[in-house]
Amino acid sequence: MATLQQPLAGFVPGVAADLSRKETQERLSHRAIPAFFKLAQAWQLRDEAARQLLGGISNGAFYQLKRGATKTLDQDKLTRISFLLGIFKALNILYSRKLADAWVNLPNTNPQFHGEAPLAYMIKGGLPALMRVRQLLDARRGGR
Secondary structure, three states: OOOOOOOEOOOOOOOOOOOOHHHHHHHHHHHHHHHHHHHHHHHOOHHHHEEEEEOOOOOHHHHHOOOOOOOOHHHHHHHHHHHHHHHHHHHHHHHHHHHHHHHHHOOOOHHHHHHHHHHHHHHHHHHHHHHHHHHHHHHOOOOO
C-alpha cells in the first residue's frame, strides 16, 4: 500500500496547526484575510458586523486589512476566520448559493438563536457562538 510522503498543500491530517507560532500565523494570514472579505461580501456584511466577527478590531486596523495591507493575524482572529469559513462551507453544502449567503441574516427559529438572525447571535456570543453555529451546521450536513 502506498503512503503519502509529503503533506498536500501544507496540511497534515490529524495534526492541528500551531496557531501560537508566528510563522504559522504569517502563513495562514496571507490567505485568511482575503477569504474573510470574500465571505463578508457574499453575506453582505456591514463593516461594523465584520469588525465584530473579527473580535471587535479597530476601524483603522479593519480598513487596512480591507485595503489589502499585508498583516499577520493573531491566534484569536485566525480561529474566528476558521470558524466562519467552516460555517460558509457548511451553508453552501446544505443550501443553494442564494440561501446560503442570506442564511446568517435571516431570523431563525432554532432555539439556539432565540428568533434572531445567526449573525446577531455570533456577534453577541463571540468565539463560543461561532463554534456552536459551526457545530450545528456540521451536524446538519452529517459532519463532513
